[in-house]
Amino acid sequence: MASAKAMGQGEQDRFVLKSGHAIPAVGLGTWRAGSDTAHSVQTAITEAGYRHVDTAAQYGIEKEVDKGLKAAMEAGIDRKDLFVTSKIWRTNLAPERARPALENTLKDLQLDYIDLYLIHWPFRLKDGAHQPPEAGEVLEFDMEGVWKEMEKLVKDGLVKDIDVCNFTVTKLNRLLRSANIPPAVCQMEMHPGWKNDKIFEACKKHGIHVTAYSPLGSSEKNLVHDPVVEKVANKLNKTPGQVLIKWALQRGTSVIPKSSKDERIKENIQAFGWEIPEDDFQVLCSIKDEKRVLTGEELFVNKTHGPYKSASEVWDHEN
Numbered sequence: 001m002a003s004a005k006a007m008g009q010g011e012q013d014r015f016v017l018k019s020g021h022a023i024p025a026v027g028l029g030t031w032r033a034g035s036d037t038a039h040s041v042q043t044a045i046t047e048a049g050y051r052h053v054d055t056a057a058q059y060g061i062e063k064e065v066d067k068g069l070k071a072a073m074e075a076g077i078d079r080k081d082l083f084v085t086s087k088i089w090r091t092n093l094a095p096e097r098a099r100p101a102l103e104n105t106l107k108d109l110q111l112d113y114i115d116l117y118l119i120h121w122p123f124r125l126k127d128g129a130h131q132p133p134e135a136g137e138v139l140e141f142d143m144e145g146v147w148k149e150m151e152k153l154v155k156d157g158l159v160k161d162i163d164v165c166n167f168t169v170t171k172l173n174r175l176l177r178s179a180n181i182p183p184a185v186c187q188m189e190m191h192p193g194w195k196n197d198k199i200f201e202a203c204k205k206h207g208i209h210v211t212a213y214s215p216l217g218s219s220e221k222n223l224v225h226d227p228v229v230e231k232v233a234n235k236l237n238k239t240p241g242q243v244l245i246k247w248a249l250q251r252g253t254s255v256i257p258k259s260s261k262d263e264r265i266k267e268n269i270q271a272f273g274w275e276i277p278e279d280d281f282q283v284l285c286s287i288k289d290e291k292r293v294l295t296g297e298e299l300f301v302n303k304t305h306g307p308y309k310s311a312s313e314v315w316d317h318e319n
Contacts, residue, residue: 013026017185018184024050025249026271027085027254028044029054040262040265041071042075045077048266052084056086056087062108086117089101090121091127095148095149099153118164123308125137125139168198176206182206185209186211189292190210191217192226221291235280238270245268246271296315
């Protein structure tokens, strides 16, 4: 088992990607942020010191993110000091749709470029697909063709880095065989309740940085109330959320915790200037009952018609 010191990143507040660009260690997640999005983005940047905002076309809030970014820049924050991530959605995963999808995101965000553009999920669905998908709504995904178009976006200066999200080791290896520009980041669900070691180790092997989403768990598995996490938090005089974020940073991943509460937004970035001791780090690593919260089942599984008839198939049986 790796140690906290071996995994830790000291006091750095950013990670350097293999492209040479730097990603802030803690960013603001905006999934399900809703009507508070603009305020949360502005507060995170201008009051709490965040420099990374993670969003996605599928969230339906990029125009609200724009308002928050614009307010922050009007308050004196330079665009070059901000790091903005967005994602291409499953219905646009066709070579001819990649550029129009990004152009729409740039229009909604009112930006000339974004720092990170991810394949949100490595599956293509028909426009208007149901949840779960009905027969014939899961389409063939030309991963290599889409990636080639995304590489052109980098060369044209519209995107600084291209990346993947919710990938398996199998899919990552397939992509690496054909990519001229390898993914700089892999974004995955990761927390002590789902350490996701297989993809984490594969990314380390290939020099791909990992960003952990849902670092606090989720409503289905809220680690903030886990007794092990609470015990470590009380010992260190930190909040459970801060301990979970610090655990991810010491493991070597950046994090994008989501909150729409000002107090939580400010708490979540207080992960510097202290460390989780080695023994407590290992206690957090040993939390049992591991399971993936975001399985993708409702998005991609049709138990009768397939092509994915179980969540295990979605994840290439790597669970």
